[in-house]
Amino acid sequence: MTSDGRTVVVTGANGNVGAPLVDALAETDATVRAAVYGDRQEFEAEVETVHFDFDASETWGPAFDGADSLFVLRPPHISRVEESINPAVDAAIDAGVDHIVTLSVMGAGKNGFLPHRRIEKHIEATEAKWTHIRPGFYMQNLSGTHRAGIREYDEVIVPAGNGAANWVDTRDIGELAAAVLAKGPEVHHRQVYEPTGPEALDYHYVADVLSDVLDRDIEYNRPGLIRYIRHMRRDTDSKMGLILVSCLLHTIVRLGRSERITDDVRRVLGRPPRDLKTFVQDYAEVWAA
Numbered sequence: 001m002t003s004d005g006r007t008v009v010v011t012g013a014n015g016n017v018g019a020p021l022v023d024a025l026a027e028t029d030a031t032v033r034a035a036v037y038g039d040r041q042e043f044e045a046e047v048e049t050v051h052f053d054f055d056a057s058e059t060w061g062p063a064f065d066g067a068d069s070l071f072v073l074r075p076p077h078i079s080r081v082e083e084s085i086n087p088a089v090d091a092a093i094d095a096g097v098d099h100i101v102t103l104s105v106m107g108a109g110k111n112g113f114l115p116h117r118r119i120e121k122h123i124e125a126t127e128a129k130w131t132h133i134r135p136g137f138y139m140q141n142l143s144g145t146h147r148a149g150i151r152e153y154d155e156v157i158v159p160a161g162n163g164a165a166n167w168v169d170t171r172d173i174g175e176l177a178a179a180v181l182a183k184g185p186e187v188h189h190r191q192v193y194e195p196t197g198p199e200a201l202d203y204h205y206v207a208d209v210l211s212d213v214l215d216r217d218i219e220y221n222r223p224g225l226i227r228y229i230r231h232m233r234r235d236t237d238s239k240m241g242l243i244l245v246s247c248l249l250h251t252i253v254r255l256g257r258s259e260r261i262t263d264d265v266r267r268v269l270g271r272p273p274r275d276l277k278t279f280v281q282d283y284a285e286v287w288a289a
């Protein structure tokens, strides 16, 4: 990977996408600054870390000082982006950042009410150069939000009916974002990438892969919304607002609207995306009974 040695600030650096992004970017000539909200993780020695909070403007200056590029990840609980994320973007541009890469969501281009799209539009209206990454459905939902049902009840408890999703591994999203940030705006300005996995798969298939790799029976019984909400309230620490967003996302899957597959991972990284079986093998210990 070539690079002009840009200094890149990565928000959400501890998260599903941010962590592999930081690791991949550390392999390039870029100077990587991990903007961390919660506890600091162990990054590679050459990675700078700085405390960062979209809701605390006093943390923005130290994060953006001397930076060339910014990766903007909207933490799932922040919906009023006009009060936090968009002003932070403006502060980054004032500090000299000239390339902003957003982590958005597939379909955002047609949904102006989505917080992701409101961030994208704000950035497009600035003088900065931009690249939008709009991924499909994360495989890591299975190791995160839906881990409890699989681990404790041997069941994938999601209200998705027979719908299929275009499962993408967040490691592929992070590596794609790192390639974009390392090459910079000369190559990627005004580009939109929609990383997905290699195929759209329903939850019956997901349960079969989990059963096969974990060597125990994992079921998928097409639970309805009420059962899903009860399970999430009882067995996870998810907030009600995020549970309702998840209900909406799974209704979209149920209606067959999350099936579109792209070739964007291969187009940017020159290799195919990871498949679901590889993901389950790599994360198997997460669901150990």
Ligand SMILES: NC(=O)c1ccc[n+]([C@@H]2O[C@H](COP(=O)([O-])OP(=O)(O)OC[C@H]3O[C@@H](n4cnc5c(N)ncnc54)[C@H](OP(=O)(O)O)[C@@H]3O)[C@@H](O)[C@H]2O)c1
Pocket (backbone or CB within 6 Å): 011, 012, 013, 014, 015, 016, 017, 018, 036, 037, 038, 039, 052, 053, 054, 055, 073, 074, 075, 076, 103, 104, 105, 106, 135, 136, 137, 138, 141, 170
């Ligand atoms: N789940 C899906 O299938 C899917 C699909 C497409 C798009 N998306 C979008 O992807 C994004 C989530 O990505 P992800 O899964 O990588 O995120 P994630 O793992 O949930 O991580 C969220 C990150 O936000 C940081 N954070 C929390 N509050 C913050 C604050 N006030 N200021 C700054 N940072 C803060 C956290 O920092 P600490 O770890 O330091 O606490 C964490 O690193 C969302 O915008 C979501 O809509 C999700």
